[in-house]
Amino acid sequence: MEDIIYNNEKIEYIIIRQRIKNVYIQIKEQEVVVKVPIRARRDEIRKLVKQKAKWIYENLEKQKNKKQKEGLYTQEEFIKIIEEELNALKEQTGLIPKKISIKQMKSAWGTCTIKKNISINQELIKYNKDVIRYVILHELCHLKYMNHQKEFWELLYKYMPNYKQIRQELKR
DSSP states (O other): OEEEEETTEEEEEEEEEESOSSOEEEEETTEEEEEEETTOOHHHHHHHHHHTHHHHHHHHHHHHHHHHOOOSSOHHHHHHHHHHHHHHHHHHHOOOOSEEEEEOOSSOSEEEOTTSEEEEEGGGGGSOHHHHHHHHHHHHHTTTOSSOSHHHHHHHHHHOTTHHHHHHHTTO
16 A cells, blocks of 8 residues: 545545556555556556546545445335336437446446346435436437447437536536
C-alpha cells in the first residue's frame, strides 16, 4: 500500500503490476487501484499518481457523497415508481422487456441482456423520479440497440429530449 497527501488528506493506493502498456487508475468502493506495466518504476508511478491526485480526490469524494445519500422512498414506493414508469414507457415506446428486476449493482445503474432482461440498480432509490425514468428508458432503448452508437442516443432523445441534464444527476 502506497500513499500521497492531497488537500491535507492521505490518499492510499494499491499498485498492481500487469502485462499492459499503459497505466490505469481505478476507484471502486473508496479504494484506489493503480494498474501499471510490470517494469514501471516506483518513482514514475508515484509521480503519475501525484499528477492525478486532484482527479483521484474528487472521485473519492463523489463516491463518499453517493454512499451517504439517503433513500428518497420506501422499498414499496420505489417498486411502484419503477412499475409505473416502466408501464408508461412501454406504452410510449413499444419496447417491452421479457423481465425486469431490481438488484444491488456495483458499477452500473441498469443493464439489459441479449435475452431482453433488464435489471435496475437498487441505489436508484436515492434519486428522483426523472432519474429513475431515464435509467429505465436507457435500458429499454438497449432492447432495440445493444450499443451506445448514434442511433441509440437518437432514440433516447426522441422520448426524453432533456436526458443529458437528467443524466448529470447520476454523476454527482
